[in-house]
Amino acid sequence: MAPTPNSPPLVVVVGAGPAGLMAAQVLAAAGARVEVYDAMASAGRKFLLAGRGGLNLTHSEPLPAFLGRYDAAARPRIERWLGALSPQALRDWALGLGVRTFVGTSGRVFPEEMKAAPLLRAWMARLRADGVHFHMRHRWLGWTEGPASTSAALRFAGPQGETSVAADAVVLALGGASWARLGSDGAWVSVLREQGVAVHALAPSNCGFDAPWSPFLRDRHAGEPVKAVAARVGDGEPRRGEFIVTATGVEGGLVYALSAALREQWRARGYAEMRVDLLPQMDAARVAMDVAHPRGARSWSSHLQSRLKLKGVKMALLRECAPAQAFQDPAWLARCIKDLPIRLSRPRPIDEAISSAGGVCLDELDEDLQLRRMPGVFCTGEMLDWDAPTGGYLLTACFAAGAVAGAGAARRLELARARP
DSSP states (O other): OOOBTTBOOEEEEEOOSHHHHHHHHHHHHHTOEEEEEOSSSSSOHHHHHHTTTOOOOEEOSOHHHHHTTSOTTTHHHHHHHHHHSOHHHHHHHHHHTTOOEEEOTTSEEEETTOOSHHHHHHHHHHHHHTTOEEEOSOEEEEESSSSOOTTSOEEEEETTEEEEEOOSEEEEOOOOSSSGGGTOOOTHHHHHHHTTOOEEEEEEESOOEEOOOOHHHHHHHTTOEEEEEEEESTTSOOEEEEEEEOSSEEESHHHHHHHHHHHHHHHHHSSEEEEEESOTTSOHHHHHHHHHSOOTTOOHHHHHHHHHOOOHHHHHHHHHHSOGGGGGOHHHHHHHHHSEEEEEOEEOOGGGSSEEEEEEOGGGBOTTSBBTTSTTEEEOGGGBSOOOOTTTHHHHHHHHHHHHHHHHHHHHTTOOOOOO
16 A cells, blocks of 8 residues: 555554564654554563573674575575675664674674663664554454455454454564563464465474483583584584583584584484584594503593593593494594584474574565565564574574565555665
8 A cells, every 4th residue: 555645554563573673663764654563561572581691693704604604595585684784784783772792702793781681772762763653462363354465454462352453564573483481482373374375384493402311421411511522413514612411412502503404304314413523623543542542451431531631521421422332442432532423312392492493485475575475464584484593693684584574565665765
């Protein structure tokens, strides 16, 4: 519907996370009336929790390497999103809100105050000043009639009962299915499928995995970090980092970085396998030489601690995961130290995951993130079928996709172009 001078078009944004709020900002700047609805009591609940220990806003690495962090199938789309809001543009946007950022030693970018709350407060103040209205504790139920279109009103369950709202365009930014207590419960999947939209099943991402630990390992080492190791999945490139042994399996940064490949391997095989180099700082020849050094009456634990400084949870993992026969063959044992297979039985439940994969199939959307079969309805953020590791990549793409959807809705309504 084309706007008139006296009646700007109304756009309803469903979801008050980073993608929805960025879409609202772009639309408000373009001249639309923007109403944001969210099921929670306040905006950005997951964003706030994710930033409680230090908000990793984005990453400073060059854009080609940055793009390489995303799953290959979605990468061309994400490259276009980042053309609308690049990592540097995101830092500039934060600065425009009075939030300075810095690059940490790992290349990750953080606000100087480290927290998400100051950034969100400044952002909400700007949105309200731009005329954006918020309706909290309103859970989206779908449309009043089908098939859905911009002529059908949106249904919400709110504090005063069910209400309906007719809009000129809709931006859905409903998140995935991790951390349901913060609003991302995936309830929207069935609503869109009923409208004929193809949605891939939501799956855990950036998540831990279960492992069939022995009682000894579980009781003695649960909660301990496994530091300065490298790990890979299949023929993939090894990544350096650390992970944590838990009572049920493994979790932590290195596991999260490999979680997409581990998840796909688990789907194909019914189990996954993480190959771990316990001593990536030492070459294989040196390890083989030290393992083969005569140990006399010493135990393997004493021998490996003396020659390689291999001890504690690393030694326990070697005992747990290396074949028993390897301890009769020094060459085999050396290979296990450099390439230890840790068998994983399944991903942890999706509600424990940092994010989720799966979602609205990208082929269902045009370049503006508008549903092809539902003109005037845009989808954005984590509810789309793409995947990314932590480290700022997930959050940056959510912001950028929100900017694309907001600009797309503005373009459909023939409003002036606007950028964050």
